[in-house]
Amino acid sequence: MIRDQETLSSLLDTVGRFVRERLVPREQEVAENDRIPDEIVQEMKELGLFGLSIPEEHGGLGLTMEEEALVAFELGHTSPAFRSIMGTNNGIGSQGIIMDGTDEQKERYLPRMATGEIIGSFALTEPDVGSDAGSVKTSAVRDGDEYIINGTKRYITNAPYASVFTLMARTNPDEKGAAGVSAFLVDANTPGISLGKPDKKMGQSGSHTCDVIFEDARVPASALIGGKEGQGFKTAMKVLDRGRLHISAVCVGVAERLIDEALRFATERKQFGKHLSEHQLIQAMLADSKAEAFAGRSMVMEAARKKDNGERVSTEASCCKLFCAEMVGRVADRAVQIHGGAGYISEYPVERFYRDVRLFRLYEGTSQIQQIVIARNMAKELQE
Numbered sequence: 001m002i003r004d005q006e007t008l009s010s011l012l013d014t015v016g017r018f019v020r021e022r023l024v025p026r027e028q029e030v031a032e033n034d035r036i037p038d039e040i041v042q043e044m045k046e047l048g049l050f051g052l053s054i055p056e057e058h059g060g061l062g063l064t065m066e067e068e069a070l071v072a073f074e075l076g077h078t079s080p081a082f083r084s085i086m087g088t089n090n091g092i093g094s095q096g097i098i099m100d101g102t103d104e105q106k107e108r109y110l111p112r113m114a115t116g117e118i119i120g121s122f123a124l125t126e127p128d129v130g131s132d133a134g135s136v137k138t139s140a141v142r143d144g145d146e147y148i149i150n151g152t153k154r155y156i157t158n159a160p161y162a163s164v165f166t167l168m169a170r171t172n173p174d175e176k177g178a179a180g181v182s183a184f185l186v187d188a189n190t191p192g193i194s195l196g197k198p199d200k201k202m203g204q205s206g207s208h209t210c211d212v213i214f215e216d217a218r219v220p221a222s223a224l225i226g227g228k229e230g231q232g233f234k235t236a237m238k239v240l241d242r243g244r245l246h247i248s249a250v251c252v253g254v255a256e257r258l259i260d261e262a263l264r265f266a267t268e269r270k271q272f273g274k275h276l277s278e279h280q281l282i283q284a285m286l287a288d289s290k291a292e293a294f295a296g297r298s299m300v301m302e303a304a305r306k307k308d309n310g311e312r313v314s315t316e317a318s319c320c321k322l323f324c325a326e327m328v329g330r331v332a333d334r335a336v337q338i339h340g341g342a343g344y345i346s347e348y349p350v351e352r353f354y355r356d357v358r359l360f361r362l363y364e365g366t367s368q369i370q371q372i373v374i375a376r377n378m379a380k381e382l383q384e
């Protein structure tokens with residue numbers, strides 16, 4: 001749903017220019033230094049990019065899913081690391097509070113997340129618990145007006161900068177499945193919390209993950225999201241539905257950028273007396289990439305509109321995540337191929353993007369988990 005075309009067009013124009021003029025020229029520097037410059041983060045804050053999906057009454061832009069997807073397409077045109085720093089505030093780090101938080105929790109965190117003053121992270125994965133997210137082992141034991149938290153969370157995006165974690169922990173040890181899991185808002189400066197070393201990753205330099213370790217960390221009972229135990233898994237799944245559409249839109253944007261890079265290279269370089277772009281086997285790779293990126297864009301738009309209409313989009317969100325994450329992998333592979341040997345050399349952006357996009361098939365639910373969600377929903381719908 002687009003609320004006001006003029007306002008949206010102006011936002012998209014501003015974000016598009018910011019991406020092309022401020023972010024793209026600094027991609028290589030970010031990759032080499034493994035750090036996003038402070039002035040760039042400051043500019044992102046001033047543009048409101050940390051609060052895209054946070055409701056207006058809490059200081060954000062309150063974009064609808066369709067509007068957010070259109071912005072995410074633009075953000076995809078540069079290194080995913082830039083999006084990652086603001087990604088958790090717009091997605092997994094804030095959506096639990098927006099969807100299921102109490103008024104007090106919303107007031108306490110959302111306005112500062114919207115401005116980028118604080119960063120929110122989402123802590124679900126553990127050393128022994130990944131795709132099987134309902135079997136979380138981190139424990140939260142009630143003790144008077146507090147919970148005592150013990151456990152380790154793994155690969156937590158933006159944890160080194162986070163002020164607050166949306167934490168999934170088991171409040172009911174007798175219930176081994178998802179129904180025993182609750183969601184908490186835990187301030188990062190709580191005594192008993194420590195961070196592991198930043199992980200050395202395959203790509204997306206400039207974005208950081210690490211372990212978050214809880215050792216007898218005490219949080220007030222008011223930190224329970226929505227004030228109810230046993231709702232954590234449901235909260236996490238709702239958060240991921242929205243996040244999956246956002247990530248899918250980013251994949252489409254990255255695919256479009258890679259197609260631009262490949263097309264430019266193919267129209268500049270000549271072999272056998274003519275430009276690469278005039279060779280039909282190269283044209284086939286360009287055309288397949290274009291068609292697949294267009295399919296991804298269309299899917300995301302359709303699913304986003306459905307979500308804005310209040311319809312359930314669990315299946316569609318997983319279809320988008322599955323298709324778009326795999327699609328951008330194929331597009332990146334072809335972009336490297338079209339560049340020939342240059343595609344393997346790091347001074348060309350396609351080499352970096354090839355590594356960066358690999359993550360999209362792994363986090364916020366692997367491709368196999370999307371397949372499982374889709375097939376499970378299909379079987380459920382048959383019975384309804």
Ligand SMILES: Cc1cc2nc3c(=O)[nH]c(=O)nc-3n(C[C@H](O)[C@H](O)[C@H](O)COP(=O)(O)OP(=O)(O)OC[C@H]3O[C@@H](n4cnc5c(N)ncnc54)[C@H](O)[C@@H]3O)c2cc1C
Binds near residue numbers: 154
């Ligand atoms: C850079 C990065 C950032 C991340 N950020 C966050 C974050 O901010 N917060 C957070 O909580 N987590 C985060 N994660 C964790 C991420 O979501 C998990 O890595 C992911 O969900 C997969 O879990 P796993 O690594 O334990 O793999 P596993 O679950 O062990 O899966 C291994 C393989 O088995 C497959 N598999 C698993 N179960 C099945 C099945 N039933 N049927 C078929 N195949 C199956 C998987 O698809 C995969 O191919 C991040 C990870 C990375 C790498």
